[in-house]
Amino acid sequence: MLFSLFKFQFTTRDTEEKTLEELVMEIQIHQMDELRNHLLQKYRSFISKSVSRVCQRYIDPSVDDEFSVGLEAFNEAISQYSPEKGKSFLTFADMVIKRRVIDYIRKECKYDQSISLFHQEGEEGEEYRPYEIRAAILQYQMDSDTVKRKEEIFLLQEKLKDYGVSFMDLVDEAPRHVDARQNAFSIAKLLVEDHSLKQTFLHKKRLPLKELTKKVELSRKTIERNRKYITALALIQIGDFPYLRSYLTGLERS
Known part of the structure; x- marks a missing residue:
């Protein structure tokens, strides 16, 4: 633990001199949990924006479960990233976040599980089917709005009393x-x-x-x-x- 902490402190001193991709590879090679946690905290805003783009609404990191899904996806991206694919880490992380959040949306809105939101295409792997994503997100938003309206009605009833x-x-x-x-x-x-x-x-x-x-x-x-x-x-x-x-x-x- 002490050695790991020393490595993290040493790394953070020259973080400005290293690319994000290099830091991610260090985490993978040396199992630097402190540096991993540092990146998870530093890129919370990026994660929130990425999740918000999928959900098409503001995501509050302290309230919305979708942010937790995005945070786990970013952590997964740190473990799975490979520079050999030619993508920047943030591009890769954004893709992983989108996939995990869409999977979450499908589960929450009980979207037809027999229809994949992706299809295989070349070395890039899974590509989005936009019309299916829009359908899933629309249903998700409708379900979410219904729940929130019910919550507001209940709260108003209590205040009216x-x-x-x-x-x-x-x-x-x-x-x-x-x-x-x-x-x-x-x-x-x-x-x-x-x-x-x-x-x-x-x-x-x-x-x-x-x-x-x-x-x-x-x-x-x-x-x-x-x-x-x-x-x-x-x-x-x-x-x-x-x-x-x-x-x-x-x-x-x-």
């Missing part, structure tokens, strides 16, 4: 006319953007009806009639509800 509102209330009491829904959205937006009103709303767990009446051209009775709907709209805008918030775009007046 603090305000004495249920989802059934929203179904039964939501405004029927577009103008009424737009008015409710405007009030909720005003509430969210006004620091004092928002703090009252969050701390007292109720709409500040008296204060709102002074700021909008609607009667207190009208606001009170749509209280539960306005409450839900405000909570969606305040909280971390990107999927639910996307449904509100049509309510904002041009």
Whole structure:
């Protein structure tokens, strides 16, 4: 262990003088675990970007399982890389990451396992079948979006309870006319953007009806009639509800 650490310290001093490919080969030949871990940490951003390109969305290394798949793939690439194939290490690592993440996506979205996402072609090995990859990723994104929407709905339900509102209330009491829904959205937006009103709303767990009446051209009775709907709209805008918030775009007046 001590000898391995010494080798790592010696190597890191002249890392600037060595190519990444040379460092990878040193890891393979001398089993330098410390240097391997150093590269895994140094190239986390590269791994995250590579995984994000496959998944077509931002990947959070601290949350998303896909990043762990990419990290393992990068580690695998360190062990399997050979300069004789004529590729740079990062090009090779990017290819391995893509393959492993696509395999993960296929598994998660239960894509047809009888269809390979690759086909054999020459010495370069497996090549992508773009239409199959797009199909797998699309299904994966749909499944992922469905799960996240369900999570947001559950979280919103919990927050609404603090305000004495249920989802059934929203179904039964939501405004029927577009103008009424737009008015409710405007009030909720005003509430969210006004620091004092928002703090009252969050701390007292109720709409500040008296204060709102002074700021909008609607009667207190009208606001009170749509209280539960306005409450839900405000909570969606305040909280971390990107999927639910996307449904509100049509309510904002041009």
